[in-house]
Amino acid sequence: MSRTATPWQVWYVALALVWGSSYLLMKLGLGVLTGVQVASLRIVCGAAVLLLLLALTRTRLPRGRRTWGHLLVTGTLLCTLPWTLFAVGEERVSSAVAGIANATTPLAAVITTALMLPGEPVGRRRQVGVAVGFLGVLLIAQPWSLKHGPDLVGFLMVLAASASYGVGWTYVRRFLHGVDPGGLSMPTAQVLVAAVQVPLLLLLDGWRRGADAGAVPPGAADAAGWERWGPVLAVVVLGVVGTGLAQAMQYAVVRAAGPTVATSVTYPIVVVSVVLGVLLLDEHVGPAVLLGAGVVLVGSVLITGARPRRRRGSGRKRHTPGLSADPAKMGG
Numbered sequence: 001m002s003r004t005a006t007p008w009q010v011w012y013v014a015l016a017l018v019w020g021s022s023y024l025l026m027k028l029g030l031g032v033l034t035g036v037q038v039a040s041l042r043i044v045c046g047a048a049v050l051l052l053l054l055a056l057t058r059t060r061l062p063r064g065r066r067t068w069g070h071l072l073v074t075g076t077l078l079c080t081l082p083w084t085l086f087a088v089g090e091e092r093v094s095s096a097v098a099g100i101a102n103a104t105t106p107l108a109a110v111i112t113t114a115l116m117l118p119g120e121p122v123g124r125r126r127q128v129g130v131a132v133g134f135l136g137v138l139l140i141a142q143p144w145s146l147k148h149g150p151d152l153v154g155f156l157m158v159l160a161a162s163a164s165y166g167v168g169w170t171y172v173r174r175f176l177h178g179v180d181p182g183g184l185s186m187p188t189a190q191v192l193v194a195a196v197q198v199p200l201l202l203l204l205d206g207w208r209r210g211a212d213a214g215a216v217p218p219g220a221a222d223a224a225g226w227e228r229w230g231p232v233l234a235v236v237v238l239g240v241v242g243t244g245l246a247q248a249m250q251y252a253v254v255r256a257a258g259p260t261v262a263t264s265v266t267y268p269i270v271v272v273s274v275v276l277g278v279l280l281l282d283e284h285v286g287p288a289v290l291l292g293a294g295v296v297l298v299g300s301v302l303i304t305g306a307r308p309r310r311r312r313g314s315g316r317k318r319h320t321p322g323l324s325a326d327p328a329k330m331g332g
Contacts, residue, residue: 016265026235035091039201047194049239061189062189070175074172074190089157092150101140104136106304107163108165109165130299267301270293
């Protein structure tokens with residue numbers, strides 16, 4: 001994916017479509033798989049693709065016991081936890097709501113930045129952005145109306161998934177500066193950590209459902225042919241394209257246009273997820289949810305568009321190659 005061969009705008013649009021459709025693919029996979037099974041298959045396929053790309057580009061994995069100790073944390077926060085929570089959450093909420101929740105990542109990033117990076121000023125604009133974002137979350141959840149709002153447990157799951165991205169990228173910035181060999185090395189290592197955790201995920205899923213509950217969702221056992229393998233193929237595509245190839249697309253945009261442009265893809269992701277959910281899955285998105293989504297996006301723009309002024313003589317900010325300099329701008 002050379003930036004001279006293909007304009008970065010092409011990869012940007014492709015990334016918005018790929019990540020925006022990931023919520024649709026998860027929902028399709030849930031037709032015959034549990035949420036944990038969807039996440040597990042996604043992780044395994046994504047790891048296989050990234051290892052292949054790593055071999056083709058002759059890039060080495062990060063080294064050092066201390067580095068891999070931190071990668072265990074970031075692999076959990078950026079891969080295992082959010083991908084599992086999004087898929088399990090979509091057992092209870094629509095793909096459109098899950099996609100909207102992804103836009104709340106900057107809120108968690110600002111809060112964890114204040115806690116983990118106290119030397120960095122948050123700024124009044126970002127504080128306002130967080131407040132606006134929380135207002136949008138309330139509009140989506142509609143706690144005053146249990147009939148019209150999304151399932152509360154499912155919505156909290158997808159919110160936690162989105163927040164995990166914000167916490168994870170803040171952790172990356174705090175503990176993994178200067179150890180990234182570049183290229184796809186770091187994301188491959190993080191997905192490998194998630195792949196190692198897959199057996200534990202499946203074990204916990206079996207325990208959660210119990211022996212009598214079965215290994216698949218109700219009605220999946222009666223599916224045959226395309227009804228059975230179509231949803232599985234959707235999750236394979238999610239893993240290969242949305243988890244593996246999408247990483248390469250993101251890095252192509254980051255190198256050509258910078259992290260600020262690359263991570264603004266969060267905004268069209270929301271639009272794509274809602275449109276696909278409504279058109280292809282016949283999901284209903286009420287006016288309060290749409291209003292809340294708009295308010296969340298406004299809050300995200302306030303957060304990601306703000307850059308606190310740096311004092312003179314403070315030196316140039318260190319930047320980890322291939323990783324966003326600002327965790328508040330990383331998401332889905």
